[in-house]
Amino acid sequence: MEYAMGAFLLGALTVMTKGVNFRAAQHLGSGGGAMANYIVATLLSGLLLSGDEDASALMTGFLEAPGWLYWGGVFGVVSFVINIASLRHMNLLLSTGCMLVGQLIGAALTDWLWYQAVVPGKLAGIALLAVGVLYDKWKCCND
Known part of the structure; x- marks a missing residue:
């Protein structure tokens, strides 16, 4: 913990x-x-x-x-x-959301390159988070 x-x-x-x-x-x-x-x-x-x-x-x-x-x-x-x-x-919150998606993609790529271990469910989670960040950006800028 x-x-x-x-x-x-x-x-x-x-x-x-x-x-x-x-x-x-x-x-x-x-x-x-x-x-x-x-x-x-x-x-x-x-x-x-x-x-x-x-x-x-x-x-x-x-x-x-x-x-x-x-x-x-x-x-x-x-x-x-x-x-x-x-x-x-962009504001700090949106930048952080984008950074988080980038970090997760980077971690998945590193796990794949170094350990040949990537869980498909985690990739789906990264994709879902990316969609949320893009939605937030679109919603924020189109209101």
């Missing part, structure tokens, strides 16, 4: 991060907002590592990791840019 609560908390933090990042970009420009975001993340990561007794082992593992593991950072930057662009044209 605590893992499910952690996942719900992560979801809430993700949405709050989207909103704060958008506001940062409004105040500092897209590049400045991204830079502020990544400077803070770098400093906090450094603080976390400095308190870890195994920090040198972590750094060795970090340097020896396969190159494809670093794509997470690239995806993070692309995600930030898309977030800023999308929030200029």
Whole structure:
């Protein structure tokens, strides 16, 4: 149960991060907002590592990791840019609904690619959620 609560908390933090990042970009420009975001993340990561007794082992593992593991950072930057662009044209709730559908599709694709395991019922759930998001967008913009 605590893992499910952690996942719900992560979801809430993700949405709050989207909103704060958008506001940062409004105040500092897209590049400045991204830079502020990544400077803070770098400093906090450094603080976390400095308190870890195994920090040198972590750094060795970090340097020896396969190159494809670093794509997470690239995806993070692309995600930030898309977030800023999308929030200029839709509200946070709709953007979050679209993001949720995208996350579920991405999770299904990753499960299929890495584990060859995708449950058809889950795909139907993703499709249903996507229809709901599209309906909300259509209803919102045609009232």
